[in-house]
Amino acid sequence: MRKFLMIALAASAVAVCTPDAIQAQLPQPKDYLPASFHKGRREALRALMPANSVAVFFSAPVRNFANDVDYRYHPNPDLYYFSGYTEPEAVLLIFKEEQKTGEGKAFNELFFVQEKDSANERWTGKRLGKEGVREKLGIQAVYNGQEFKSFPLDLTRFDQLIYEGVKNLSDDPENGNDVYDLVQVFRKKAGIPASYDETxxxxxxxxxxxxxxxxxxxxxxxxxxxxxxxxxxxxxxxxxxxxxxxxxxxxxxxxxxxxxxxxxKINAALYAELTQQLRQIKTPEEMELLRKAVDISCLAHAEAMKAVKPGMSEMELQGVQEFIHKKLGAEDVAYGSIVGAGENGCILHYETNTATEVGQNMVLMDVGAMYHGYAADVTRTFPANGKFSREQRQIYDLVYDAQEAVFKIAQPGTTFKAIEDTARAVLTRGMLKLGLIQKPEDIRKYYPHGCSHFIGLDVHDKGDYSILKENMVITVEPGIYIPENSPVDRKWWNIAVRIEDDIRITKKQCELLSTLAPRKAAEIEKLIAESSFVDGLQLPRPGDKKGF
Structure with missing residues (x-):
């Protein structure tokens, strides 16, 4: 139905208010990364590439939600990092050395993007097209995607093709110029055998x-x-x-x-190495966006603490948090929001959030905002009734102590292994002291994950997990989870605590970024006692109102 309507509209001569006209009248955010940032990243990559090589970046595929509805599009972070382009059906080639066309025109990068299409744009939004890319992104050698096939480019003559492949690639038979088709053209130009499996x-x-x-x-x-x-x-x-x-x-x-x-020659390992090397060190421009993502996440966590009541549902708390994200300008969540009360907090990636009452339990909220493509990752755990029980407080303070111990050693030169060992040692000593484990190796039962990962354009961002370097941004997230039927006294069952903060590695220590949501137990209890904007909010229940 939608495609037939689009065809009819394209043929119609009736004047309409186009997306271009609408967007020209409405204000847009002014703090996106500038074209100069992406150009600088391409130059930095080119400096690292070996002689006679080309790096290739494809857009992420469009993912179908159901029937003729797609998921909101999320660009390939690598392509965005090096270009600023956020649309599908594109491929960027970055050459180590200057190349020349048959007419002698010089270039060191080529960009093939989706073509302007007024009929489609009326349905799915404004496209940059070739001219928009030149004007807004500053890439001059840009062509429509369908021109890639006929463009005279022999990729077999390069010593290294720095290329990772495209995740979840599939063909849309109704689109002859989608990213699947671009990949097939690339493989042919590069002489990649059919037996080569990108995955x-x-x-x-x-x-x-x-x-x-x-x-x-x-x-x-x-x-x-x-x-x-x-x-x-x-x-x-x-x-x-x-x-x-x-x-x-x-x-x-x-x-x-x-x-x-x-x-x-087809070097996915070099692709991983170079993109990790660049993306793991955050520039000042990136830090500005990351700080906003983290601040928004923390303010939302603080509001959820003020709003929580035993009779609230997990989904209500999720709604409070994500409303604050939107109110403060975050386009999306950085990952599926985790709001786990009691036993649900013991499920590490619990995302259903369907409990209709959080009750007298603690609530573990692992919810982060995504701001202009940059992901925060913040977790807070707090008592729904406003006060930690004795056992809850003991586990909470133990996790807090483990986090504090990591903060003290998080500096350039510290290994990721040292971070893991430090957090695990504190948790192990504490659990032994409480009598909840009998031998050190049992800590794995209650602390089954790692302590730190990079954040950035991915919530689990690219990076080298060897040693910390200045301007890396990582999480610190120790936790203890004691599910029902654990071999301990029942009073400990269904206590789950994770405290997750985001830090930047500075010259000599670390900077705690996520300061706008309290971490200490006493400060959390104090904040829960404050009022929230949702207090007293009364809404009609579905089915109660029969109409106007």
């Missing part, structure tokens, strides 16, 4: 980041992982590189495979 290549490209897997302790883990993948997926079972991994006999064989991956 598997991206998976094994991670191996150079883990040289410890070549050792006697790591090799069994490597083999076990790929044995499981091969057993579950015929594509892995039939892949020659996976077969080579499964047949390794010693450390030297693993090293040879890692070297082969690192030196491959």
């Amino acid at each position: 598997i290549a991206a998976n094994v490209a991670m191996l150079p980041n883990y040289p410890q897997l070549a050792g006697d302790a790591g090799r069994p883990k490597l083999l076990n992982y790929y044995q499981r993948m091969a057993a579950d997926n015929p594509r892995y079972a039939n892949d020659s590189l996976v077969q080579a991994i499964l047949n390794v006999k010693d450390s030297a064989a693993v090293v040879n495979i890692i070297n082969f991956i690192s030196q491959s």
Whole structure:
């Protein structure tokens, strides 16, 4: 139905108020990253690329929600980072050296984007098109996507194709110029054989980041992982590189495979290395947006604390938090909001949020805002009735102490392993002292995840998990989860605490970014006692009102 209407509208000569005209009249945010930022990122990438190489970035595919409705589009963070482009059906090529067209025109980057289309734009919004990209993003060698096929470009002559592949790629048979078609054109121009599996290549490209897997302790883990993948997926079972991994006999064989991956012409490993190296260090422009994302998240957490009542539902608390996000300008949540009361807090990625009353439990809220593409990740845990019980307070203070211990060592040169070890040591000592575990290795039952990850354009952003460097931004998120039927006194059951904050690594220490939501137990209780804008809000129930 929609497509027929679009065709009819395209043929109509009736004057309409176009999206261009509407958007020209309405104010828009003024703090998006400037074109100069993205140009600088392309220049930084080019400086790291090896000689005679080209880096290739495709847009993320459009994902279908149901029938003829798609999910709100989320761009490929790498493509956005290097271009500022937020639309689908595009490919950006960045060359190490200057290239020349047949007519002698010089270029060092090419961008193929979706074409302007007034009929489609009336339904799905304004497109930049070639001229818009030149004007707003500052990329001059830009063409319509369908021109990629005929563009005279021999990619086989490059020594390195820095390319990761496209996740969840599928063909839309009704669109002959979607990202699937662009990928097929690229593969043909690059001479990539049909047997090359991009998904598997991206998976094994991670191996150079883990040289410890070549050792006697790591090799069994490597083999076990790929044995499981091969057993579950015929594509892995039939892949020659996976077969080579499964047949390794010693450390030297693993090293040879890692070297082969690192030196491959179609180099997903180099793609991962270079994008991680750049994106893990945040620029001042990025920090401005990240700070806003974190501040908005914290203000929303604070409002949820003020609003909470035992009779509220998990979904109501989610609504309070996400309303504040929107009110303060965040376009979206950075991930599915987690609002878990009591036993639901023990589910690490609980996202259904369907409990109709939070009751006398603690509520674990892991909710972060996304502001202009940058993701915050903040978690707070608080008592729905306003006061921590003795047992709740003991677990809460233990998790708080673990976080404080990590803050003290978070500085340039500290390893991620030291962060993990520090948090785990504090939690282990505390749980032993409380009698909740009998031996140190039992801590894994109640603390089953890691302590830190990068944030940025992804909530689990790209980065090298070896040592901390200045201007990295990471989370610190220790937690304790004691589900029902745990081998401890029942009074501890269904206590779940996670405290998650975002920090920036400075020259000598760390800067706590998420300061606008309280962390100390006493401060949380004090804030819960304050009033919220939703107090006393009365809305008609669905079905109560029969109409006007």
